[in-house]
Amino acid sequence: MQVSERIKDALEAQADQGSLKWLNEKIKKLEEDKSVRDLFMSYSLLASKFDKGSKLQIQNSDSEALIFLTSHNANLLEVARIYLLIKVLEIDRDFYGPKVANIIQVADITELETFLKFLDLLPYPEMFRFTAVEALRTNISVIFDAITLNNPYPAKYFNDQQWNQMYLKAAFMERDLSKIPSVDERANADLARIISDYAHERWAASRKIDPMFWRPVSGFLNPVLLRDMEHLIDSEDALENKAGALCCYHSGKEEAMQILNRKSDLKQQIEEGKLTWKNLKN
Amino acid sequence: MEDNLMIIDPHVHMSSRTTDDYEAMQQAGVVAIIEPSFWLGQPRTQVGSFQDYFSSLVGWEPFRASQFGIKHYCTIGLNSKEANNEALAEQVVELLPLYLHKENVVAIGEIGYDDQTPAEDKYFRMQLELAKELDMTVQVHTPHRDKKAGTIKSMEVCLEHGLDPANVIIDHNNEETVKEVLDRGFIAAFTIYPKTKMGNERMVEVVRKFGSDNIIVDSSADWGVSDPLAVPKTASLMLKRGISREDVVKTCYQNALDAFSKNGRMKEEHWLAPKGIDQSQLFNDNSVLRGQTPRIDSEQIS
Ligand SMILES: [Zn+2]
Numbered sequence: 330m331q332v333s334e335r336i337k338d339a340l341e342a343q344a345d346q347g348s349l350k351w352l353n354e355k356i357k358k359l360e361e362d363k364s365v366r367d368l369f370m371s372y373s374l375l376a377s378k379f380d381k382g383s384k385l386q387i388q389n390s391d392s393e394a395l396i397f398l399t400s401h402n403a404n405l406l407e408v409a410r411i412y413l414l415i416k417v418l419e420i421d422r423d424f425y426g427p428k429v430a431n432i433i434q435v436a437d438i439t440e441l442e443t444f445l446k447f448l449d450l451l452p453y454p455e456m457f458r459f460t461a462v463e464a465l466r467t468n469i470s471v472i473f474d475a476i477t478l479n480n481p482y483p484a485k486y487f488n489d490q491q492w493n494q495m496y497l498k499a500a501f502m503e504r505d506l507s508k509i510p511s512v513d514e515r516a517n518a519d520l521a522r523i524i525s526d527y528a529h530e531r532w533a534a535s536r537k538i539d540p541m542f543w544r545p546v547s548g549f550l551n552p553v554l555l556r557d558m559e560h561l562i563d564s565e566d567a568l569e570n571k572a573g574a575l576c577c578y579h580s581g582k583e584e585a586m587q588i589l590n591r592k593s594d595l596k597q598q599i600e601e602g603k604l605t606w607k608n609l610k611n
Numbered sequence: 612m613e614d615n616l617m618i619i620d621p622h623v624h625m626s627s628r629t630t631d632d633y634e635a636m637q638q639a640g641v642v643a644i645i646e647p648s649f650w651l652g653q654p655r656t657q658v659g660s661f662q663d664y665f666s667s668l669v670g671w672e673p674f675r676a677s678q679f680g681i682k683h684y685c686t687i688g689l690n691s692k693e694a695n696n697e698a699l700a701e702q703v704v705e706l707l708p709l710y711l712h713k714e715n716v717v718a719i720g721e722i723g724y725d726d727q728t729p730a731e732d733k734y735f736r737m738q739l740e741l742a743k744e745l746d747m748t749v750q751v752h753t754p755h756r757d758k759k760a761g762t763i764k765s766m767e768v769c770l771e772h773g774l775d776p777a778n779v780i781i782d783h784n785n786e787e788t789v790k791e792v793l794d795r796g797f798i799a800a801f802t803i804y805p806k807t808k809m810g811n812e813r814m815v816e817v818v819r820k821f822g823s824d825n826i827i828v829d830s831s832a833d834w835g836v837s838d839p840l841a842v843p844k845t846a847s848l849m850l851k852r853g854i855s856r857e858d859v860v861k862t863c864y865q866n867a868l869d870a871f872s873k874n875g876r877m878k879e880e881h882w883l884a885p886k887g888i889d890q891s892q893l894f895n896d897n898s899v900l901r902g903q904t905p906r907i908d909s910e911q912i913s
Pocket of ligand 1: 622624831
């Protein structure tokens with residue numbers, strides 16, 4: 330069963346029946362006529378037909394898409410918007426793809442947030458990589474968060490340069506780095522260098538860094554980063570000690586293990602599974 | 612300035628103003644503003660310039676306002692001046708339906724006449740039809756030259772297109788036009804201009820004479836000589852001159868709220884029960900609400 334069908338079923342259980350009938354007719358028409366104007370009008374009118382005050386509620390679904398929507402607190406308007414976009418892309422990717430791009434280009438903050446959060450549910454999600462990367466440039470934090478936090482899209486589709494840009498800006502904007510998925514998988518040498526450089530800048534200005542920021546460096550401990558690890562392990566900040574310990578431990582490097590030995594209690598906690606990146610701040 | 616007087620400025624072009632203005636407005640009691648789409652001084656030559664401008668009115672600018680604790684709404688439309696570039700106007704009008712349903716768009720505006728040319732007339736009417744089809748409020752800009760005739764014509768055309776006058780705000784009124792507007796059942800907005808035209812001393816007398824029903828005060832502050840505190844200053848002056856608090860609340864808050872909340876997007880709860888200024892939404896440590904002393908120290912519109 331296609332993603333769109335699952336979402337449609339879920340909408341049917343909750344949304345206003347008149348609105349659903351209207352939407353189904355519009356989609357039928359969009360399938361038959363391929364009209365840009367109809368797509369734009371239908372998309373625009375969703376706002377007056379689906380309630381953004383009601384959250385999608387699903388019990389025991391085995392659909393990943395529905396689980397993703399509910400875990401992100403999707404409301405009915407968001408679900409209807411995503412459903413329409415998925416639907417027209419399924420109908421005719423070549424014709425409707427650029428039109429969907431137009432809709433996104435003129436989105437308001439909430440629409441853009443919806444689109445970015447649920448981008449991974451669209452067919453051909455890689456088509457919209459440019460928009461996703463553009464969203465990294467924003468200073469509007471809800472938009473930046475929509476693409477960056479709790480979103481599988483960047484890890485799947487961003488290249489290293491884009492991923493690193495996102496990770497650094499997230500730290501810079503003081504977002505909650507623990508909400509970025511696949512940090513270990515997307516770690517790379519260049520990012521490790523960027524992290525070290527940024528840390529030196531902050532230290533020089535006597536400013537702190539989120540200890541979570543260090544997580545991607547484990548696999549890339551060169552002499553410079555090993556000195557950074559010493560700095561963390563010897564720090565008076567307990568969270569920095571923990572971050573340094575985790576990086577050293579997971580590096581598997583002999584020199585790093587020697588640094589880690591300075592904090593044998595932390596080493597033991599890691600070995601016993603009591604200290605992880607997940608509970609670092611608890 | 613009375614305590615706790617909440618102010619709405621339903622006509623202010625914040626895109627042209629600095630964050631100092633937002634800060635001062637918030638301190639002066641402004642809780643919500645409406646930014647009509649208008650001319651930017653320099654005529655646009657590409658439809659993309661309109662698109663980016665409209666996008667900014669539904670994107671960046673509401674975010675910027677929110678950082679100062681002010682709720683931002685806007686009106687979307689093709690202004691009368693630029694309606695005269697017909698090739699461009701055609702494309703802009705095509706773009707409008709994509710914006711009219713966005714969540715902070717409360718009306719079609721500001722539209723109407725400038726030089727009262729045939730092209731202005733054509734696009735004014737097209738947009739009134741759009742308002743009718745989508746059941747939207749209309750915010751009308753009246754001409755600065757030949758004002759009285761232009762104001763009357765604007766109203767007649769609205770009626771001709773079957774719009775409910777109670778759903779049309781006629782802006783930039785003066786003592787000469789207000790009676791006609793109110794008599795016909797339209798809503799009369801007044802722009803308080805520094806130095807010239809409609810000063811706030813005159814506004815006090817208008818309210819004394821015509822009462823507070825269907826009368827709205829705004830600043831129309833933009834990139835020109837103007838004062839973004841015109842509404843709170845006028846409210847303050849009205850109170851000082853013995854206008855009742857009730858009338859001040861109506862003309863500087865409630866009437867604007869009633870007039871622009873008809874499509875359900877503008878809601879008092881947005882500022883009465885705000886989600887709070889989410890500190891995590893401030894970027895680059897740019898916390899802007901540090902409780903400076905109010906900058907409004909006189910009712911004088913300088
Ligand atoms: Zn204006």
